[in-house]
Amino acid sequence: MFQWDGVSPDKKFVGFGNFIYIFTEDPVFYIALKNNLKWSAASLLLPVSLGLGFALLFSKAIKGFSFFRGAVYFPATLSLVIIGTIWTWMYDPNFGLINNALQLVSGGHASFDWFAKPNNTIFFVVLAASWSYSGICMLMFMSGLQAISREIYESALIDGATRFRKLVYITLPLLKNTLNVVLVTTLVNSFQVFDIVFTMTNGGPGRATNVLASWSYAQVFTYHDMGRGTAIAWVLSIIVLSITILSNRISSKNDY
Numbered sequence: 001m002f003q004w005d006g007v008s009p010d011k012k013f014v015g016f017g018n019f020i021y022i023f024t025e026d027p028v029f030y031i032a033l034k035n036n037l038k039w040s041a042a043s044l045l046l047p048v049s050l051g052l053g054f055a056l057l058f059s060k061a062i063k064g065f066s067f068f069r070g071a072v073y074f075p076a077t078l079s080l081v082i083i084g085t086i087w088t089w090m091y092d093p094n095f096g097l098i099n100n101a102l103q104l105v106s107g108g109h110a111s112f113d114w115f116a117k118p119n120n121t122i123f124f125v126v127l128a129a130s131w132s133y134s135g136i137c138m139l140m141f142m143s144g145l146q147a148i149s150r151e152i153y154e155s156a157l158i159d160g161a162t163r164f165r166k167l168v169y170i171t172l173p174l175l176k177n178t179l180n181v182v183l184v185t186t187l188v189n190s191f192q193v194f195d196i197v198f199t200m201t202n203g204g205p206g207r208a209t210n211v212l213a214s215w216s217y218a219q220v221f222t223y224h225d226m227g228r229g230t231a232i233a234w235v236l237s238i239i240v241l242s243i244t245i246l247s248n249r250i251s252s253k254n255d256y
Helices: 017-024 029-045 047-058 065-077 080-091 097-106 118-146 150-158 163-174 176-192 195-200 212-221 226-254
Strands: none
Touching: 017 226, 029 047, 029 118, 029 176, 029 212, 047 065, 047 118, 047 176, 065 118, 080 097, 080 118, 080 195, 118 176, 118 195, 150 163, 163 176, 176 212, 176 226, 195 212, 212 226
């Protein structure tokens, strides 16, 4: 509630002025909020679905599956700064791995500047982050699958249930609590995301890939406006808290 550069001993009390500014005059706040919403939608589609698919595929005790489980989970052991650096190299339009592969397949005709269109750039950053998040989701789903009694599947098999019916009527319903944890964790992470955006684009091109956390950081450390940066951080905290409370209430109702 102050106008302060973070260094000067002089602080000017502005009340809710910083909040009013970010909601009515800030040109980037709604871009950042929209990017967080896009990130949330894409995260629910990619890492969660991929994590569930990998968990269902590799949960069986089959020789060789431990290697693939480790390969899927390995990116989750890396920091998002390292992942962002790796994928920045991969996206490079001149010597990146993805473009080199496309040129090899197309005979040198296909090549893309992945960050040329600002509106699409955020999805390529999400794709890079999904490489890490998928392994985490897989691990949580595998933990939920191991908690399901084998006797239930054996009874269903005796009754003639197909694999699809066992998935729909046994596995997914019994994974409800695990799915709730995965969804809440994914949504919260999608609003807290910062490091991979900062590493890959630093909010660019222009300001098109800013998220709330990166824009709060820019306000404080680039524009030296501690008040507005902290106000954005408070809005972000309220959003994350609201998601958690709402999800817990929905989960509690479903338990009865």
